[in-house]
Amino acid sequence: MKNSAVLLILACFFASISHTYAAGVLSENIRIESDVLSYSLQYRVYTPDAMTSDGDYPTIYVTDGPMYIEQGEMVSVMDGLIATGKMKPVIAVFVDARNPDNLRENRRNNQYLCKADFARFFISEMITTIENNYPVSQNKQDRVIQGVSFGGLNAACFGLMAKGEFGGLSMHSPANSNHLRMLQKEYGSGDKLPLKMFLSFGNESDNQREGRRFKNVLFDRDYDVNYFENEEGHNWKNWRPLIDDALLTFFAK
Secondary structure, eight states, X not given: OHHHHHXXXXXXXXXXXXXXXXXXXXXXXXXXXXXXXXEEEEEEEEEOTTOOTTOOBOEEEETTHHHHHHTSOHHHHHHHHHHTTSBOOOEEEEEEOEETTEXXXXXXXXXXXXXXXXXXXXXXXXXXXXXXXXXXXXXXXXXXXXXXXXXXXXXXXXXXXXXXXXXXXXXXXXXXXXXXXXXHHHHHSXXXXXXXXXXXXXXXXXXXXXXXXXXXXXXXXXXXXXXXXXXXXXXXXXXXXXXXXXXXXXXXX
């Protein structure tokens, strides 16, 4: 009898500390033929558990999508935040910079450097395709662009080049020093834009010094910025633990 009671107590204890989250759905790769870029791309779409056709969901577009899925484990982070009620249900679009016909050809270093045609691709083709196929909000304040390193730079550039489309910029370690100095100049002058931002850097090897200068420019202009630093370098040990902080910056309940 005593053994049964102990087993019952242990079962209740382990049930209380274990978490089984209702998982969202991550699509297979979807191909998009871009007239603007004159080549093809692919992307995957995460839809939250129990998504409804009239949900009007906020959306996060993620450059370097495969890295965020595989190394950042972003899908499981989203499942957990949504299931525990910390975050609104969100649709995520993981965009792949690689040539879908030759994955060894990665176009990120060309696409992400404040390229006008890449911004036009998002404005006229990528966002339109998602809006035509998923129940997403068409309010730009419900739309976030996220990236890491040059992808973080791309997010900052989209704040300037696609400012009618994105209300949120999520920037993990935007690179590099020269580009950050350019961004300081652009964001430090002209009209203040209606943007909310997440910005993070690691240690000095992650360009922390120039990152702090960029952060100070944004703070001086009174931008809404959630800023983080940690002790890691320019790698996923730095970025992975901050994915939940980035998501909650924009989508917290």
